[in-house]
Amino acid sequence: MASTRLTVDVGMPQYLELSEPEVAPELVAPVVAYFAGRDCPFTGEVWSAGSGAVARLFIGRTEGFFRHPTLDGPLTVEDVVANVGRIRDESGYSTPDDWPAEWAKVAALVKDGLAAAGRS
Secondary structure, eight states: OOOOGGGTTSOOHHHHTSOGGGGOGGGTHHHHHHHHSTTOOOOSOEEEEETTEEEEEOOOBOOOOOOOTTTTOOOOHHHHHHTHHHHHOOTTOBOOSSHHHHHHHHHHHHHHHHHHTTOO
């Protein structure tokens, strides 16, 4: 995030709230240089950089709500409405590396439920 020729017409008043030296591209360049270096071990991540701030952005998966489709019947709209708080609760979130890892968590819920019910 820096003020450049590309940001002149983007209509973001946030850039105008800071002085030119506070939104200078030179404040992003060290992060770019780090990622371009041979010693950087990271790939596939999203980092936010601008005005001296650097942070990693990521998507997390909440614990959410689970209704076992075989043991409890299909998920309903009412289930979703009744459990919005649990679905959105960010405590205990995880960050799966990719969609197969995320899907493995869902499959484990189904298999573990069947095993607990003695139906594996």
